[in-house]
Amino acid sequence: MAKRRKVGNPLALAVLAELVAEPMHPYEMGRRLKEHGKDRDIKYTRSSLYMVVEQLRKAGFVAEQETVRDTQRPERTVFALTEDGRRELDDWMRELVAEPQHEYPLFGVALSLLAVLPPAEAVDLLARRLDALTAQVEEIRARVATATEQGVPWIFLIEDEYRRGVQEAEQRFVAGLIVSLKEPDYLRTWQQFFGSRT
Structure with a gap:
């Protein structure tokens, strides 16, 4: 039986997975998701991505690492995966891969x-x-x-x-x-x- 997740949106799972590589800003996460073709499996918009990152932050799965100030761009906050976030990612992935779920296509x-x-x-x-x-x-x-x-x-x-x-x-x-x-x-x-x- 599927666990009830603090943040159960599939986009949250993709964000956690992207942050395994390195800390990054949500805009960069979105760029990489699109570049890796994940937008074919996970629907999201720029605002929904920022909302999910905030939900993950509140859940303790990601943390602000630094704020980057660039004269050409607005201030950007870089997020990193926390230990709790890595455990959540691993547990969620194991569940999804091993346990068939009834979906409603x-x-x-x-x-x-x-x-x-x-x-x-x-x-x-x-x-x-x-x-x-x-x-x-x-x-x-x-x-x-x-x-x-x-x-x-x-x-x-x-x-x-x-x-x-x-x-x-x-x-x-x-x-x-x-x-x-x-x-x-x-x-x-x-x-x-x-x-x-x-």
């Missing part, structure tokens, strides 16, 4: 309610989704191939490989679902429960 919600759509429309919409998934898988393949050619170690590409694997599994699922929704038994069942909508 929006597509799962749509699937749970799919029967409200007429079968022919559901098939058309799923075919559009299948096309989009195919394009996304190809985009990921190209990104991984380019990064590999540039010498990026595989460990820094695993989230893309995971995303590709999940999307390929979804492709197979959606293709099978399209076939099932065209079956006479499903069409009869849908007619029985939802009337003559087509």
Whole structure:
């Protein structure tokens, strides 16, 4: 069972992980998250990043290390990971890697309610989704191939490989679902429960 975290936002986890490398200002954290492609997995804005850093500071997971004054830029506070922050990072990562959690993806919600759509429309919409998934898988393949050619170690590409694997599994699922929704038994069942909508 997942622990209740003092700061449970995935962005907080990413901030803690970035601070393992070295102390830095939130602007630098945001730049590195984007540079490392983490913005594809974690949604954030500049203001949400600053808010999470403040939450981590209040929780004792990060601490102000110094304030840098530069005549060309506004004053910037550099944050460092605390010992408690490193323990939280390690504990949280161990939990996420080892323990499957039930998540609530929006597509799962749509699937749970799919029967409200007429079968022919559901098939058309799923075919559009299948096309989009195919394009996304190809985009990921190209990104991984380019990064590999540039010498990026595989460990820094695993989230893309995971995303590709999940999307390929979804492709197979959606293709099978399209076939099932065209079956006479499903069409009869849908007619029985939802009337003559087509």
